[in-house]
Amino acid sequence: xxxxxxxxxxxxxxxxxxxxxxxxxxxxxxxxxxxxxxxxxxxxxxxxxxxxxxxxxxxxxxxxxxxxxxxxxxxxxxxxxxxxxxxxxxxxxxxxxxxxxxxxxxxxxxxxxxxxxxxxxxxxxxxxxxxxxxxxxxxxxxxxxxxxxxxxxxxxxxxxxxxxxxxxxxxxxxxxxxxxxxxx
Amino acid sequence: xxxxxxxxxxxxxxxxxxxxxxxxxxxxxxxxxxxxxxxxxxxxxxxxxxxxxxxxxxxxxxxxxxxxxxxxxxxxxxxxxxxxxxxxxxxxxxxxxxxxxxxxxxxxxxxxxxxxxxxxxxxxxxxxxxxxxxxxxxxxxxxxxxxxxxxxxxxxxxxxxxxxxxxxxxxxxxxxxxxxxx
Numbered sequence: 001x002x003x004x005x006x007x008x009x010x011x012x013x014x015x016x017x018x019x020x021x022x023x024x025x026x027x028x029x030x031x032x033x034x035x036x037x038x039x040x041x042x043x044x045x046x047x048x049x050x051x052x053x054x055x056x057x058x059x060x061x062x063x064x065x066x067x068x069x070x071x072x073x074x075x076x077x078x079x080x081x082x083x084x085x086x087x088x089x090x091x092x093x094x095x096x097x098x099x100x101x102x103x104x105x106x107x108x109x110x111x112x113x114x115x116x117x118x119x120x121x122x123x124x125x126x127x128x129x130x131x132x133x134x135x136x137x138x139x140x141x142x143x144x145x146x147x148x149x150x151x152x153x154x155x156x157x158x159x160x161x162x163x164x165x166x167x168x169x170x171x172x173x174x175x176x177x178x179x180x181x182x183x184x
Numbered sequence: 185x186x187x188x189x190x191x192x193x194x195x196x197x198x199x200x201x202x203x204x205x206x207x208x209x210x211x212x213x214x215x216x217x218x219x220x221x222x223x224x225x226x227x228x229x230x231x232x233x234x235x236x237x238x239x240x241x242x243x244x245x246x247x248x249x250x251x252x253x254x255x256x257x258x259x260x261x262x263x264x265x266x267x268x269x270x271x272x273x274x275x276x277x278x279x280x281x282x283x284x285x286x287x288x289x290x291x292x293x294x295x296x297x298x299x300x301x302x303x304x305x306x307x308x309x310x311x312x313x314x315x316x317x318x319x320x321x322x323x324x325x326x327x328x329x330x331x332x333x334x335x336x337x338x339x340x341x342x343x344x345x346x347x348x349x350x351x352x353x354x355x356x357x358x359x360x361x362x363x364x365x366x
Contacts, residue, residue: 119244141245
């Protein structure tokens, strides 16, 4: 990204405040969408976005360029969100991305009309998927179906993201369209 | 050809149908898949159902936007963090920093422990190899420097030296390779 090059130039020159002034508009929306895909709650995602940017502001002078700036910022975002999930539910495992949260489906916040049973059913089916698949699907649609954006924000290779999304959407097809899927 | 008792896409085309829908297939492959779909009712029906599900997901998971006062609140928060604050205001920031420092300290302790165990293990393996090969080395003793008391003291020094070198190497590799960012 050209914006990243500009930010890194300011960092290299010691102009950390100026670099951060460029980081906020460049990354706030993507950080927010990533946080929302993990936390599934708009208010919590905004708080996590604020928290992430404060951490970035503090750590920016020490950024050494070993990772790409975006990769670094999204890693901070994921850590911030996982800490929030852990604070809400101490049993959430950082090391088990396949853990399901079906039993917590009731905590997800509806973001649309309350009387749309098909939409609610689809969201309920989505929440039966493993956590990493849920996050990938949410982020995929939040990022206008961009595989590249999802790969960068989740910190995964592109091929891994495609496989993850394929497994998730295939599973949703089996659940939501059982008459269209091959019989067992 | 198509087995009328089966439903769902052809196994060879299932992944391609998704990528075709997402516009992610190379042109040559996209042409081949479209040709197949024209002649395969199962794949055609599945692709139609998938497109419908995809559209529903896009509506059910709408884009979300930050609130309009987000940046103003962020600036307020940064000002509070950077201001010389009263003790009470610092509590939240200090807790955050302690949590972060604790996480880094745990990672460092774990890495040091692993490096130390690795160095000890390496030294132990080196000693065991030399002890096990002692008979072989005795046979080769004519090639070794002899001193009063036999060659074994020099073997011990040699083994100890190799073990220390391996331990030092393991320590420095792990210490220099610690990625602690964020």
